[in-house]
Amino acid sequence: MLNIETFSLGPLETNAYLLTGAEEGKAVIIDPGMNPEPLIRRIENLEIEAILLTHAHFDHMGGVEEIRKLKGCPVYLHDLEKDWLGSPKLNGSLRWPSVCPPLATEPAEYDLAAGQKLNLIGLTFTVYHTPGHSPGSCSFLYENHLFSGDVLFRMGVGRTDLPGGREQDLLNSIQNTLFTFSDETIVYPGHGPKTTIGMEKQQNPYVY
Ligand SMILES: [Zn+2]
Numbered sequence: 208m209l210n211i212e213t214f215s216l217g218p219l220e221t222n223a224y225l226l227t228g229a230e231e232g233k234a235v236i237i238d239p240g241m242n243p244e245p246l247i248r249r250i251e252n253l254e255i256e257a258i259l260l261t262h263a264h265f266d267h268m269g270g271v272e273e274i275r276k277l278k279g280c281p282v283y284l285h286d287l288e289k290d291w292l293g294s295p296k297l298n299g300s301l302r303w304p305s306v307c308p309p310l311a312t313e314p315a316e317y318d319l320a321a322g323q324k325l326n327l328i329g330l331t332f333t334v335y336h337t338p339g340h341s342p343g344s345c346s347f348l349y350e351n352h353l354f355s356g357d358v359l360f361r362m363g364v365g366r367t368d369l370p371g372g373r374e375q376d377l378l379n380s381i382q383n384t385l386f387t388f389s390d391e392t393i394v395y396p397g398h399g400p401k402t403t404i405g406m407e408k409q410q411n412p413y414v415y
């Protein structure tokens with residue numbers, strides 16, 4: 208049984224997801240963004256088994272440093288972005304000084320790879336490599352729950368004009384990976400409201 212709580216964090220209203228499951232008192236965080244105070248208050252009495260990053264843009268990793276220090280939990284990130292956590296240039300925090308100070312933290316403890324199974328909080332998550340918005344973008348699937356980062360949004364897709372972004376890769380990731388999941392799959396994106404694969408197949412104007 209997966210329980211999902213959503214926290215909209217920071218100036219870009221990035222969705223952080225707090226997952227709890229079969230093991231009482233244990234949790235996983237996906238994409239702890241900037242200004243993580245509400246999330247930090249919530250996890251006071253939880254053991255964090257892992258921080259999973261869909262990708263290493265500043266608005267998704269802005270809370271990593273603080274939570275990792277507080278909880279001593281490992282971070283998982285695709286190795287194509289292994290230098291990004293320590294580089295304000297690569298994670299984008301240098302580019303919008305009015306939005307964000309330069310951000311840098313230690314590298315991830317573990318690499319993510321396509322097809323990998325992650326056994327966390329008593330559940331098994333499958334990792335999909337879904338590049339395009341960024342080279343190391345990953346999506347995480349548990350049963351019919353999909354965490355899609357900045358690849359697929361409700362009625363939208365991720366931008367491809369940032370370093371390492373590529374429109375054709377993004378469309379391939381959506382068409383050939385995400386759209387192979389059942390229509391009932393619930394999509395929890397990096398920004399904005401949740402949706403389903405079926406709804407996006409029918410209505411998303413950016414996927415063709
Ligand atoms: Zn992003």
Ligand SMILES: [Zn+2]
Nearest residue numbers: 221266357397
């Ligand atoms: Zn984002």
